[in-house]
Amino acid sequence: MRARTPFIAASLALASGLAIAQDKFxxxxxxxxxxxxxxxxxxxxxxxxxxxxxxxxxxxxxxxxxxxxxxxxxxxxxxxxxxxxxxxxxxxxxxxxxxxxxxxxxxxxxxxxxxxxxxxxxxxDPTFLTVRTESPWKSAKDFVADAKKKQGQLSFSSSGVYGALHMPMEMFMHAAGIKMRHVPTTGGGPALNALLGGHVDVTAGGPAAISGHVQGGKLRALANWGTKRHPSFPDVPTFKELGYDVEYYxxxxxxxxxxxxxxxxxxxxxxxxxxxxxxxxxxxxxxxxxxxxxxxxxxxxxxxxxxxxxxxxxxxxxxxxxxxxxxxxxxxx
CATH class of the missing domain: 3.40.190.150 (Bordetella uptake gene, domain 1)
Structure with missing residues (x-):
């Protein structure tokens, strides 16, 4: 029994050393x-x-x-x-x-x-309803009015079916009583490219994705899905301000x-x-x-x-x- 004691001690020390090595993260x-x-x-x-x-x-x-x-x-x-x-x-x-x-x-x-x-x-961050600057819509009110006249004709891009940019658009359309054609892509980048390239009429985008294009004069934000105006876009109203009970971040x-x-x-x-x-x-x-x-x-x-x-x-x-x-x-x- 005594002869085994050093072996047991050595084994315990080795096991302890392995545990310490494994624990290092x-x-x-x-x-x-x-x-x-x-x-x-x-x-x-x-x-x-x-x-x-x-x-x-x-x-x-x-x-x-x-x-x-x-x-x-x-x-x-x-x-x-x-x-x-x-x-x-x-x-x-x-x-x-x-x-x-x-x-x-x-x-x-x-x-x-x-x-x-x-x-x-x-x-x-709240998402923003975003269009190209050359579009005829200067406000969310303009956009909704036109969309109602052209039910199912306007199109929007998203990051994928039921994705982060699809859901806010569906919530908005449901609240506004409008229908649009959904064009899903593989992500927020491609969805934004679809708008910039003129392949769709509108999209939803987070401030991180759209801010450079808004500042560069390529895109216009019409409304946001938050409960208050975004500090970087103080002139852009919330949907709640406009009478639509939708909220999305x-x-x-x-x-x-x-x-x-x-x-x-x-x-x-x-x-x-x-x-x-x-x-x-x-x-x-x-x-x-x-x-x-x-x-x-x-x-x-x-x-x-x-x-x-x-x-x-x-x-x-x-x-x-x-x-x-x-x-x-x-x-x-």
């Missing part, structure tokens, strides 16, 4: 999946967030765009990823809509919300697979807390007129759950939506 690069193409809110928010996280964690953060099915492809990739903290997701509010839409169509869900663990909320937040160990989640949460205070990150978010709306995991979870319930209810109100495929020019990035 992160020890190599982290992948941040953005479930949309470049040019949209998720990508515009994700890249400066990744850059700021690299400074804190001292490892590379590789941003990988995984578009498809209104964000479902990228979301599902993270939902089913190994829960070790090395695969995280920069999701938009549409993460909550897709399971509700799957239920509406009685189809196998791409993922469930229980497969995600929230890390932190980064931003939360396109938020961007970080998630990990649900089974990610708590010590790893703690490291990620603390890293994001520091990252959002980084001067370069703040400057990047200011540049695209997207105020930082940081929430740590506990507060973000409550916000997310409340928003998910509201969006699930909106999906039921909107019901099944018929769409037409996007023309090829809109898929350009």
């Amino acid at each position: 992160p020890s190599h690069a982290i992948t941040m999946i953005v479930p949309f193409p470049p040019g949209g809110v998720a990508d515009i928010t994700g890249r400066p967030t990744a850059a700021a996280l690299e400074k804190v964690l001292k490892v590379p953060i590789a941003v990988t765009n995984r578009p498809g099915a209104g964000g479902a492809v990228g979301n599902a990739a993270v939902a089913n990823a190994k829960p070790d903290g090395y695969t995280i997701l920069m999701a938009l509010s549409s993460i909550s809509v897709i399971p509700a839409a799957d239920e509406l169509f009685d189809r196998k869900p791409a993922y469930s919300l229980s497969q995600f663990a929230p890390i932190a909320l980064i931003s939360a 396109i938020w961007a937040g970080l998630f990990a697979p649900a089974a990610t160990p708590e010590p790893v989640m703690k490291v990620l949460r603390e890293a994001v807390r520091q990252a959002v205070q980084d001067p370069d990150f703040k400057a990047q978010m200011d540049k695209v007129n997207s105020p930082i709306s940081y929430m740590d995991a506990p507060e973000f979870r409550k916000y997310w759950e409340a928003d998910a319930k509201r969006l699930a209810a909106a999906v039921k109100v909107v019901g099944r939506v018929e769409t037409k495929p996007a023309p090829k020019p809109e898929e350009k990035k």
Whole structure:
């Protein structure tokens, strides 16, 4: 028995050393999946967030765009990823809509919300009803009046069926009593390109995506889906001001697979807390007129759950939506 004592002690020491090595996180690069193409809110928010996280964690953060099915492809990739903290997701509010839409169509869900663990909320902005400056519509009132005369003739682009830019448009059309042709694309960037290229008449866009084009004189914002006017667009009224009871925010937040160990989640949460205070990150978010709306995991979870319930209810109100495929020019990035 005594002869075995050194062996047992050595084994315990080795096991302890392995545990310490395994507990060290992160020890190599982290992948941040953005479930949309470049040019949209998720990508515009994700890249400066990744850059700021690299400074804190001292490892590379590789941003990988995984578009498809209104964000479902990228979301599902993270939902089913190994829960070790090395695969995280920069999701938009549409993460909550897709399971509700799957239920509406009685189809196998791409993922469930229980497969995600929230890390932190980064931003939360109202979307804007946006047209080209050469269009005849100077206000939302002008647009609605024309849309009523041309029921089903005007078209709008979105980031995908039931995606982050589709839902606000459906809510608006339902409230205004108008019908338009839906042209879904693979993300916010292609949806914006569709408008800029003259392939559609209107789209919904977050301030981070549209601000440069508005300032450059290419686009005009007619109204926003928030409860108050956006500080970067003080002359643009809210739909509520105009008598339409609609409210929608396109938020961007970080998630990990649900089974990610708590010590790893703690490291990620603390890293994001520091990252959002980084001067370069703040400057990047200011540049695209997207105020930082940081929430740590506990507060973000409550916000997310409340928003998910509201969006699930909106999906039921909107019901099944018929769409037409996007023309090829809109898929350009």
